[in-house]
Amino acid sequence: MVSFADDHPSRLRRSILSVPAINVRALEKTHGLACDAVIFDLEDSVFPDKKAEARDNLRRFFTETPLVGREAVIRVNEIGSDYFAEDMAAVIECRPDAVLLPKVDGPDVVRAVADLLAEADASESLRIWAMIETPLGVLNAAQIAASGRTAGGRLDSFVVGLNDLRKATGVVPEPGRTYLVPFLMQVILAARAYGLDAIDSVSNDFRDLEVFGRECLQGRSMGFDGKMLIHPAQIEGANRHFGFSPEAVAEARMIVSAFADPATAALNVINVDGRMIERLHLDEAEKLLAKIAIIEQREGKLS
Numbered sequence: 106m107v108s109f110a111d112d113h114p115s116r117l118r119r120s121i122l123s124v125p126a127i128n129v130r131a132l133e134k135t136h137g138l139a140c141d142a143v144i145f146d147l148e149d150s151v152f153p154d155k156k157a158e159a160r161d162n163l164r165r166f167f168t169e170t171p172l173v174g175r176e177a178v179i180r181v182n183e184i185g186s187d188y189f190a191e192d193m194a195a196v197i198e199c200r201p202d203a204v205l206l207p208k209v210d211g212p213d214v215v216r217a218v219a220d221l222l223a224e225a226d227a228s229e230s231l232r233i234w235a236m237i238e239t240p241l242g243v244l245n246a247a248q249i250a251a252s253g254r255t256a257g258g259r260l261d262s263f264v265v266g267l268n269d270l271r272k273a274t275g276v277v278p279e280p281g282r283t284y285l286v287p288f289l290m291q292v293i294l295a296a297r298a299y300g301l302d303a304i305d306s307v308s309n310d311f312r313d314l315e316v317f318g319r320e321c322l323q324g325r326s327m328g329f330d331g332k333m334l335i336h337p338a339q340i341e342g343a344n345r346h347f348g349f350s351p352e353a354v355a356e357a358r359m360i361v362s363a364f365a366d367p368a369t370a371a372l373n374v375i376n377v378d379g380r381m382i383e384r385l386h387l388d389e390a391e392k393l394l395a396k397i398a399i400i401e402q403r404e405g406k407l408s
């Protein structure tokens with residue numbers, strides 16, 4: 106199976122902040138923010154007449170003051186829209202870490218964009234992220250995720266868009282997201298089956314950090330890697346809820362050190378303080394510690 110989990114330089118994705126590419130002041134602010142990734146949005150947050158100006162802002166940003174130490178993602182307009190070709194030309198010029206495709210209904214869209222990137226000789230490190238935010242997108246999530254295998258291996262992450270999904274399905278917004286949970290779990294399962302990350306949807310009410318915190322906890326419990334954000338005030342909560350407690354870090358260190366003992370070299374299962382620990386726990390512990398290393402390195406750079 107094609108999986109990029111091991112070779113991606115920065116797969117820490119607790120907090121993914123969206124910034125309208127038309128808002129130059131907000132673009133500048135991203136350098137000082139502690140989010141794990143930034144989505145530079147050319148789609149719904151940019152008025153139709155302003156798309157060209159927004160693309161120019163991104164060209165300038167990526168050339169003059171590119172983001173350091175965090176993933177940079179450009180969200181383009183829908184394939185088939187009047188803006189798509191010029192958005193993709195901007196992506197190819199800016200060379201972000203990923204292009205985010207909105208309203209992906211099926212695997213053909215991912216394959217078409219992968220072909221386009223290959224034709225443009227774009228670096229293989231330029232990944233594709235797909236927004237799952239339409240009824241067809243949810244129904245076809247497994248086929249879309251599987252298309253990562255054939256689409257030059259570029260598909261890397263799903264991002265859920267509940268504003269569009271609520272609009273299309275009629276599900277009423279409520280804090281527990283009761284009737285949306287089945288859709289969300291389907292998206293996570295499809296992502297996991299094909300080695301993709303899964304990012305939870307934005308929370309529109311950026312002043313109510315209590316409700317936001319509960320939604321983060323719920324998303325973390327469901328298995329999401331992180332959350333798409335719309336406002337800097339949401340970054341701290343997302344980093345905390347999708348992050349790692351000191352106890353979890355200590356336990357990961359303990360598991361790594363237990364399996365580093367030569368006495369366990371030929372063992373797949375060991376007894377650590379009365380608990381069964383298997384090598385699958387070692388894999389998890391190593392991944393967690395790799396994320397901690399990224400956080401520590403970044404904190405050094407940002408301060």
Ligand SMILES: CC(C)(COP(=O)(O)OP(=O)(O)OC[C@H]1O[C@@H](n2cnc3c(N)ncnc32)[C@H](O)[C@@H]1OP(=O)(O)O)[C@@H](O)C(=O)NCCC(=O)NCCSC(=O)C[C@H](O)C(=O)O
Pocket residue numbers: 122123124125130131132134135146149150238265266267268269270306307335336337
């Ligand atoms: C929602 C906002 C329009 C609110 O902006 P504003 O009125 O400026 O808020 P504040 O006065 O509280 O802002 C305080 C300072 O923070 C800066 N700021 C605000 N938002 C951002 C941001 N996203 N990135 C960076 N910096 C930001 C302001 O500039 C203020 O700075 P200063 O002037 O120095 O004090 C705004 O937050 C916003 O535009 N958010 C992002 C909107 C967006 O990207 N939308 C698209 C993604 S949502 C989505 O994808 C939905 C999905 O598709 C679905 O279907 O669900």
Ligand SMILES: [Mg+2]
Pocket residue numbers: 149207238266268269
């Ligand atoms: Mg949307």
